[in-house]
Amino acid sequence: MLWFKALHLIFMVTWFAGLFYLPRLFVYHAMSSDQTSLDRFKIMERKLFIIMTIGAVFTLIFGTGLLISANYITAGIPLWLKIKFVLLAMLGIYHWHCGKLVGIFKQDNNKYSHGFLRWYNEFPAMMLIVIVLLAVLRPS
Numbered sequence: 001m002l003w004f005k006a007l008h009l010i011f012m013v014t015w016f017a018g019l020f021y022l023p024r025l026f027v028y029h030a031m032s033s034d035q036t037s038l039d040r041f042k043i044m045e046r047k048l049f050i051i052m053t054i055g056a057v058f059t060l061i062f063g064t065g066l067l068i069s070a071n072y073i074t075a076g077i078p079l080w081l082k083i084k085f086v087l088l089a090m091l092g093i094y095h096w097h098c099g100k101l102v103g104i105f106k107q108d109n110n111k112y113s114h115g116f117l118r119w120y121n122e123f124p125a126m127m128l129i130v131i132v133l134l135a136v137l138r139p140s
């Protein structure tokens, strides 16, 4: 149980490192025009997306381990956890969309401005704050 929680948090940090930095790379990528930078950003984005996807999968695996070992399945899911699941679904969609953007940038097809991407970059920070507050304070 405690091992699951430690590993859940370790992989959550890995996941969020990517969720914070990949959209930042999109901002710099959208501002670049020289071929060397474009090629370098494509490699960085692809590799970071792979690492953050591994982080997401293991966060999910150990989160599910916690869900089972803490008896939530049999005792019932509390409200804070239900809200957390809704936010996680939104975060999953954001993650998927980051993957789409990696493909779009790879094809040199990006139409988003760096201004828009700066706002896009703020979403994971809001999710992190709300999810951690929910998981730690557990309002019923």
Ligand code: HEM
Binding pocket: 005, 008, 012, 059, 060, 063, 064, 066, 067, 068, 070, 072, 088, 127, 128, 131, 132, 135, 136
């Ligand atoms: C990916 C799917 C996820 C699932 C299925 C999941 C599920 C869980 C469960 C069941 C617990 C244990 C609650 C308890 O000890 O009774 C937990 C703890 C925790 N989760 Fe998640 N979680 C997920 C993702 C996340 C994410 C993305 C974050 C952060 C943004 C997060 C932050 C935390 C924190 C901080 C705790 C520890 C709370 C504490 O014991 O004080 N989880 N999670």
